Amino acid sequence: MLFLMMAGLVVALVLFFLKRIGARNYYSAVTLVLLFASVLSTVCLAQNYTESLIPAANDGIAISNSLAYWIIGEDRWSRELFKSYFDGSVYVSLLLLLLYLGCVIQEKRHTQK
DSSP states (O other), rough: OHHHHHHHHHHHHHHHHHTTTTTTTTHHHHHHHHHHHHHHHHHHHHHHHHHSSOOOOOSSOOSSSHHHHHOEEEEEEEOHHHHHHHHHHHHHHHHHHHHHHHHHHHHHHHOOO
């Protein structure tokens, strides 16, 4: 939950500054920032999931990086939970990639008129 709040704040700040300096294609720029954050979280969640697959000496699983901890939190850790968060993050990254491409195409069409 904390990660979503931080991402929202970053997006709001980027959008504010891009509008303030008069940038024309700020939708694609904001979408690119979101895509970068999503890919970063996907990498962290993938690393966390693969670390949970390795049998530990103490018979438990743990979150292996702080970004994954911000996303998952402290409730009901399991390999299935880690995989579901990773899968969801992959889908969000793919959706943001399509949204970014759509923004770039739309902004290019708009500037050609």
